[in-house]
Amino acid sequence: MREQGFEVISAANLASAGSQLTNAVGVDVIAAQMGVEDLMTLLRQNKEDNRLAALPMVAVVDERDQNELNRRLVDTVRKPIVAVEGKADSLKAAVGVALSEASTLSAEETRELTLAAMTALRNLAVGGESLFNAVDAQNALIRCAEDKARSVTAAASVLSLLPTAEAQQALAMAALNTQNPAALR
Incomplete structure (x- = not known):
């Protein structure tokens, strides 16, 4: 992410990133690398925070968890873009898709x-x-x-x-x- 020019806020979970996110101006994308259950919790928490609810999210998951995550996201309106852990091209492509969906203010x-x-x-x-x-x-x-x-x-x-x-x-x-x-x- 840093190589793409992003300032990165590293945290174990959304709660621990809270003050950094509150003070950040212009958060562009959320990228999360965690287990499926934790990702589902993060999605629920994001929906409750109006600053984060509309942001694109990239979920970096282990290849084995990819199908499970996609199955759990079937009924989710705002789906994260899934990238496969350990594959740099997958993450780069996912971030590109996430940012292409974002819009700038006129x-x-x-x-x-x-x-x-x-x-x-x-x-x-x-x-x-x-x-x-x-x-x-x-x-x-x-x-x-x-x-x-x-x-x-x-x-x-x-x-x-x-x-x-x-x-x-x-x-x-x-x-x-x-x-x-x-x-x-």
Whole structure:
């Protein structure tokens, strides 16, 4: 995977990869090398996490487990692409198929998601919400253009560190004040 230019998050299971996945921007594909039962558990867990549910998944299995996995996946709507363990060409082809099924955001989608994320931040700031939690807006933020997602997520993280809703609102209002950018200084 690294040879294909991917940043790899290695973990024994989804739970142990949790914080790394939460902090990652733009996860492209999930590749898992484990037994059939563990793969089925991983598929169930992925469906429960809206960041991971739509991602393509490559399941790297032992050749003997391939038929068992395919049999168990008959009723599964979102099927992983199966690669055979120990065969580099099989993994490379599976990752290629997974990525070809992925779609990139159009300029219009990027603009709409950026606007939605900024609106969510503004509403949190002016809406008198209790303490701001960066995770609340994270999904919309991460779907924004990568260069903007990093800076907006960083700003949201800073807001989440402030101890009171009033302080968070004041900083957010100053940051969102396009009429008087000096208010932030």
